Structures are given as structure tokens and as C-alpha cells.
Amino acid sequence: MLERMSVTAGQSFREKMFPYLLLTPTIAIFIVVLLYPLVNGIVLSFTSYSLLRPNYNWVGLQNFRSIFSSPRYWGTVVNTVGIIGVVVVLQTLLGMSMALLLNRKFRLRGAARSVVFSIWVLPPVVVAQLWLIILNSQFGVLNFLLNEIGVLNEFLPWRARPGLARISIGLVFVWRGIPFFIVMILAALQGVSSNLIDAAKIDGATAVQRFRFVVLPTISRILVLCMLLSMIRLFQVVDVVFVLTGGGPVNATNTLALEVYRRAFEGFQFAEAAAVGVTWMVFLILLATLYVRQITRE
Amino acid sequence: MKKILFVFVVFCGATMLFAGGASEPETDGPITIRFQEWLSSSETSGNALRHMIARFEEENPGIRVELVSVPFDDTQQQSLLAASARNAPDVLQLNPTFASPLIDMGALVDLTEFFEQGQLDQIPAGALDSGLRSGQLFTLPWQLGPITVFGNVGLMERAGIGREIPDNVEDFKDAIRRISELDQGVYGFGLRSALSANTGFWFAPWIWMHGGELFDDDGSPAVDAAATVEALEWLREMQEDGLAPVAMESIAEGRALFTQGRIGFVFEGPWMRGLVRDISGLGEEADSLYVVGEMPASPDGIRRTIANDHVLAVSRDSRHPELAARLIEFLTANQEIANFYFETMASIPPFESILSDPLFADDDYVQVFVSSAEYSQALLSPHPRLSEALTALASSMQDVILGGDPRAVATDVSSEFERLLTD
Numbered sequence: 017m018l019e020r021m022s023v024t025a026g027q028s029f030r031e032k033m034f035p036y037l038l039l040t041p042t043i044a045i046f047i048v049v050l051l052y053p054l055v056n057g058i059v060l061s062f063t064s065y066s067l068l069r070p071n072y073n074w075v076g077l078q079n080f081r082s083i084f085s086s087p088r089y090w091g092t093v094v095n096t097v098g099i100i101g102v103v104v105v106l107q108t109l110l111g112m113s114m115a116l117l118l119n120r121k122f123r124l125r126g127a128a129r130s131v132v133f134s135i136w137v138l139p140p141v142v143v144a145q146l147w148l149i150i151l152n153s154q155f156g157v158l159n160f161l162l163n164e165i166g167v168l169n170e171f172l173p174w175r176a177r178p179g180l181a182r183i184s185i186g187l188v189f190v191w192r193g194i195p196f197f198i199v200m201i202l203a204a205l206q207g208v209s210s211n212l213i214d215a216a217k218i219d220g221a222t223a224v225q226r227f228r229f230v231v232l233p234t235i236s237r238i239l240v241l242c243m244l245l246s247m248i249r250l251f252q253v254v255d256v257v258f259v260l261t262g263g264g265p266v267n268a269t270n271t272l273a274l275e276v277y278r279r280a281f282e283g284f285q286f287a288e289a290a291a292v293g294v295t296w297m298v299f300l301i302l303l304a305t306l307y308v309r310q311i312t313r314e
Numbered sequence: 315m316k317k318i319l320f321v322f323v324v325f326c327g328a329t330m331l332f333a334g335g336a337s338e339p340e341t342d343g344p345i346t347i348r349f350q351e352w353l354s355s356s357e358t359s360g361n362a363l364r365h366m367i368a369r370f371e372e373e374n375p376g377i378r379v380e381l382v383s384v385p386f387d388d389t390q391q392q393s394l395l396a397a398s399a400r401n402a403p404d405v406l407q408l409n410p411t412f413a414s415p416l417i418d419m420g421a422l423v424d425l426t427e428f429f430e431q432g433q434l435d436q437i438p439a440g441a442l443d444s445g446l447r448s449g450q451l452f453t454l455p456w457q458l459g460p461i462t463v464f465g466n467v468g469l470m471e472r473a474g475i476g477r478e479i480p481d482n483v484e485d486f487k488d489a490i491r492r493i494s495e496l497d498q499g500v501y502g503f504g505l506r507s508a509l510s511a512n513t514g515f516w517f518a519p520w521i522w523m524h525g526g527e528l529f530d531d532d533g534s535p536a537v538d539a540a541a542t543v544e545a546l547e548w549l550r551e552m553q554e555d556g557l558a559p560v561a562m563e564s565i566a567e568g569r570a571l572f573t574q575g576r577i578g579f580v581f582e583g584p585w586m587r588g589l590v591r592d593i594s595g596l597g598e599e600a601d602s603l604y605v606v607g608e609m610p611a612s613p614d615g616i617r618r619t620i621a622n623d624h625v626l627a628v629s630r631d632s633r634h635p636e637l638a639a640r641l642i643e644f645l646t647a648n649q650e651i652a653n654f655y656f657e658t659m660a661s662i663p664p665f666e667s668i669l670s671d672p673l674f675a676d677d678d679y680v681q682v683f684v685s686s687a688e689y690s691q692a693l694l695s696p697h698p699r700l701s702e703a704l705t706a707l708a709s710s711m712q713d714v715i716l717g718g719d720p721r722a723v724a725t726d727v728s729s730e731f732e733r734l735l736t737d
Contacts, residue, residue, distance in 0.1 A: 068415045068698040264509035265712040283702045
């Protein structure tokens with residue numbers, strides 16, 4: 017009997033451990049690719065590490081004091097929050113308008129949806145290069161068109177003036193992000209009950225009232241999720257801003273993500289970049305928390 | 315079945331752990347030298363480079379050269395990362411600003427053991443100095459790149475300036491103004507304004523032309539605020555009075571505008587000959603579109619300019635430094651190769667003995683750069699954070715262009731130089 021018990025206990029232990037063993041490669045990848053860099057980055061932010069001077073030591077909060085006392089850092093935070101805030105609102109409004117339009121039945125609706133969606137699949141660097149040409153102050157199509165139709169009577173330097181540069185970045189972000197909103201909202205609109213719409217029509221509700229009291233409540237959760245996802249994604253964008261303006265002029269379009277890149281790979285000050293990255297991570301954690309709360313809400 | 319699965323999982327885990335550490339074994343056959351370069355980024359220069367490498371391999375059958383193409387803008391970053399990871403290619407194409415931090419971190423090999431002093435004495439001091447540290451030489455010039463003034467002949471003649479580049483800064487400014495007055499959309503000078511270290515570097519001649527300094531003889535920051543203010547005030551004037559395009563963000567844009575006859579003067583190097591021929595599509599006929607002259611002198615009569623030299627270095631990670639040095643010698647000191655590189659890319663070699671060839675000696679265009687090379691400065695300071703300081707200078711230029719007070723901006727630049735470049 018004892019023999020039988022010991023055999024059963026051994027098999028049970030192996031059987032219990034086997035699933036964890038199968039998870040080992042995944043856990044190893046998680047630790048190596050995600051957890052270690054994250055912890056290493058946080059630890060690095062408390063050191064003086066620089067690629068130019070590999071010998072480094074612990075400096076505590078010095079990097080954080082340095083960046084928090086830098087006007088450039090706070091300007092970057094304002095740029096990031098400001099640009100993203102405006103862009104997400106515009107993406108939502110324009111995305112919803114176009115989704116409502118593309119939800120109606122008309123000829124070539126499928127082709128129109130495909131054209132809109134094709135913008136989303138373009139690589140970000142290609143998008144940035146495309147807009148670089150469009151926005152060129154000397155040869156760009158935008159200046160030419162606006163002058164031809166009489167909106168402007170001069171060629172504007174879209175990337176060389178702070179205000180115009182922010183508008184340019186915002187324009188590209190909105191253009192690129194709208195398809196995502198359209199796809200998600202279109203999907204949500206399929207869940208709007210046609211019976212409710214018909215009932216509202218019978219009750220005399222106008223189109224605006226039907227949208228406000230029937231459609232919007234149904235799709236509101238998807239809208240909020242889209243906005244949060246878009247914000248999280250925009251917080252991480254480096255490529256478009258890097259190619260279009262490099263964060264200029266005079267840091268007018270510098271974002272937190274680009275600031276991390278510039279400190280790390282232009283200044284080679286990895287510890288300072290890590291410190292900026294930690295503050296950037298705080299913003300992202302806040303957004304991610306809101307997002308998780310939203311998707312797990314009843 | 316579970317046992318097989320168990321063994322498979324352990325095998326996968328072990329493979330992942332050890333796969334990254336595997337290194338290629340040495341085999342018999344040609345020795346491979348890795349050469350990091352940016353010439354392959356363009357078709358013309360890439361073809362020229364491949365021809366030169368093919369000739370080297372013909373003369374050295376036991377050596378194979380593997381090109382590692384890295385765009386110019388990424389060179390400093392990639393070189394530093396590779397050097398930190400101790401797997402940098404054998405030979406690196408750099409410029410002095412990129413090379414400086416590599417020298418500082420001990421990532422390059424002393425070349426004096428591979429080159430005789432007699433050879434090195436043939437190279438202009440300004441070009442050689444950028445690679446020297448405490449008597450050791452870490453980079454060898456490959457292509458001299460002193461910056462001079464290119465003038466569009468058509469615009470100069472229409473403005474009544476003639477065919478000579480103005481000799482001093484006041485005449486130069488006057489010429490810029492006269493060209494700008496010719497037509498709308500025509501500018502006297504093409505000024506770079508992108509936020510980059512290169513923009514800051516190319517602003518140094520303007521500060522020198524106004525009698526100012528950025529560094530002392532030891533390379534320590536010594537920003538002459540008064541002269542810098544003057545240079546920045548002139549920069550703002552150029553923008554406000556329409557003497558320069560409002561936003562010449564990219565170098566390519568400036569070159570295109572110059573070739574089209576919309577910019578009177580640009581600062582450029584010897585490569586401009588090939589570029590104008592390409593951009594205009596006129597080939598050698600395009601040589602008549604412009605004249606070249608040395609940098610105008612400052613009020614006290616001193617001529618100074620920067621140099622965008624291309625240099626070559628051997629990485630400390632090279633397993634065959636002597637073969638790497640042989641490649642460098644071939645590329646820099648071989649007459650046939652130097653002549654070929656000049657004919658295809660207007661590249662000016664550093665060695666005096668090679669420059670005495672009639673191909674170079676009888677070419678007035680070349681002689682302007684040879685003269686400028688005598689006093690050009692390829693490296694403003696050996697400090698490893700020089701790039702950041704020059705980016706701060708570029709930012710100050712943008713600030714002034716946008717209406718910032720030159721005095722306040724110059725003071726800020728001075729503080730930034732002190733902060734970044736004083737250990």
C-alpha cells in the first residue's frame with residue numbers, strides 16, 4: 017500500500033509540474049524581453065550611465081532632478097499631452113462622422129471602405145515621408161493647392177514655424193489614425209438595434225436625436241476604448257515625428273517618446289533617457305489602467 | 315510521449331540560451347574584412363566604392379571585403395553601439411565628429427604603427443590633427459572636405475557681382491543682399507536650419523567670419539558671446555529680409571534650389587561638382603553654372619573654414635588590424651584609386667604626392683579646396699558630447715529665425731556649451 021501511495025504521489029508531482037515546464041520558454045522570453053529591460057531601465061535611471069563613458073555609478077535622483085528642472089522637459093510634456101489630446105478628439109469626431117457615412121448604403125461603399133482602410137496599413141515611416149513631400153515649403157503639393165484655390169497667397173513653412181509644425185504633426189496623426197476609429201465604430205454600429213431606431217423614428221425623433229439617444233449610448237463604450245487605445249499608441253510614436261520635424265523647430269513638436277530616443281541615441285546619455293522613460297511610463301500606466309478598467313467593466 | 319515532450323522542451327530552452335553566444339568558427343579560405351561605410355546609400359557612390367573594393371581584392375587575393383552599409387545619419391549611433399558591444403567592423407568610415415567619442419572610449423587602433431611618418435607628413439595638418447590624441451593617430455583622412463563658397467554664376471552676373479566669390483564678410487553680405495533683390499523666390503544664401511549637430515557645425519564659419527570663437531586652443535568651450543550675437547543677428551536679418559529661404563530644412567533641398575538658380579551662394583564641399591552634374595542632368599556642362607571660392611575673411615583678415623573630411627579608422631575589435639590598415643592604405647594612397655574616386659565622385663585625396671598628379675594639380679576647382687584644406691578645421695573640440703553642443707547651437711539658430719532675441723539666445727548657447735562640455 018505504501019508503495020502504491022509513493023508511486024501515486026510521484027506521478028502527481030510530475031503531472032503537476034509538467035504544465036509549468038511547458039510554460040518555461042514563454043516565461044523565459046517574458047523575463048528576457050519584457051521584465052528584464054523594464055527593471056534594467058528603471059535601475060539605469062538612477063545611475064550616470066552614458067555610452068560615451070561606460071564607467072558609471074549610482075546617482076540616486078539626480079537624473080530626475082535634472083530633467084524636472086529642465087524647461088525642455090516640461091515643454092515636451094505639454095507638447096505631448098496637447099498634441100495627443102487634440103488629435104484624439106479630432107480622430108473621434110472625424111472617425112465617427114466617416115463611419116456613419118460608410119454605414120449607409122451607397123454604390124461603391126465597399127471600395128470606399130477599402131480606400132480608407134488602406135491608409136491604416138501603410139508603414140508609419142512611409143506615411144511620414146509622404147507628408148514630408150506634401151508639406152515641403154518650396155515644392156509641396158499642399159502649398160500649391162491652397163494657393164491655387166485662393167486660401168493662401170504665400171507658401172507657408174509647414175515644418176519650420178512652431179504652430180504650423182504642431183498642426184502638421186497633428187494632421188498626419190489624425191489622417192493615419194482615422195481608419196482605426198472607422199473600423200471599430202463601424203463594427204459597433206452593426207450592434208445598434210434597428211428596432212430601436214425604427215421605434216425612435218415612429219416617435220418622431222430627428223436624426224440628431226436618434227444619434228444622441230440611441231446610437232451614441234450603444235457605441236459609447238467602443239468610442240472610449242478607441243480613444244484610450246489611440247492615446248496609448250500616440251504616446252509611443254517616434255517615427256512620424258522624427259521624420260517630419262525631428263522634434264523641432266526649437267523643440268515645438270518634441271514628444272516624450274522622441275525625447276527618450278534623442279537623449280539615448282543622439283546624446284548617448286542612456287541614464288537620462290531612462291529617467292525620461294520612467295516618467296513616460298507613468299503616463300502610459302495611467303492610460304493602461306483606465307483602459308483595463310474600461311474593458312473589465314460590466 | 316510526455317518524456318519526449320519533456321526532453322523537447324528542455325532542448326528548446328537550452329538552444330535559446332546558448333544560441334546567442336555562438337560565434338563563427340575560423341575557416342580556411344580568404345580572410346574577411348568588414349568595412350562599415352555610407353557610400354552604398356547612393357547608387358553612384360556605391361558603384362564607385364564597389365569598383366575600388368574589387369580592385370583591392372584583385373591585388374590581395376587572400377582578403378575579401380564585406381561592406382556593411384550604414385546611412386550617414388546613423389553612422390555615429392551605429393558605430394558607438396557596435397563599439398560598446400565589442401563587435402564593430404574592422405574598418406570604419408567616419409567623420410572627425412563621429413570618430414571623436416570612439417577615440418575617447420578607446421575603440422580605435424593607433425595607426426602610426428601601420429603608416430610611416432613620411433607618408434603622414436604629406437597630409438594637411440588640419441586634416442590629420444582631428445585624428446591625433448597624445449601623439450597617437452586614430453583616423454586617417456580619405457577624402458578632404460574643406461567647406462568653401464559656391465556661387466551661382468547666372469545670379470552673380472545679373473546682380474553685378476562678377477564671377478569672383480567676395481573676399482571678405484562685408485562684401486559677401488552685400489552680394490547676398492543684391493542677389494536677393496533680383497526676383498521674388500530668389501535668395502542670396504541657402505542656409506541649413508534642420509535641428510541637427512551638422513547644422514550647428516556648419517554655422518561655425520559664420521561665427522568665425524564675425525571674428526568670434528566657440529572653443530579655445532584646448533577644445534574647451536569659449537563661446538564669444540559678442541561675435542555669436544552678431545552672427546545670430548545677421549541670421550535673423552537674412553530671414554526677415556528674405557535673403558535666405560524661410561525653411562531650408564534639408565541639405566538636398568538647398569542643393570536643388572542652388573542648381574535651379576534660385577539661391578546665389580551655398581557653403582559646400584568638393585562633392586558638389588558631382589551633385590550639381592547629377593541634379594541638373596547636364597553632366598559636365600553643369601560645371602559652368604557655378605564658381606567656387608575660399609571662405610570670405612573676417613574683419614581682421616583671417617580666413618577660416620570647417621572641413622567635412624571623410625576619415626577611415628581601424629576598430630580595436632578587428633582580428634586582422636594589419637589587413638584592415640592595408641585596405642585603408644589602398645583606398646587613400648593608391649594613385650589609380652584616388653584618380654578614379656576623383657573622376658567619379660570629385661573626391662580629393664589627402665596625400666600631397668597624389669595631388670601632384672596633373673589630374674589634380676591642373677584643376678582650378680581642386681586647387682581651391684587644397685588651399686582651403688591648409689587652414690580648415692575638421693573637429694571643433696575633442697569632447698565626446700560635442701554633437702549635443704552643436705545640436706544646441708542649431709536649436710539656437712532656429713530660435714533666432716523664429717524671432718528670438720539673439721543676445722539672450724547667445725547667452726543660453728554659451729551656458730549650454732559650458733554645461734555639456736565641461737567635465
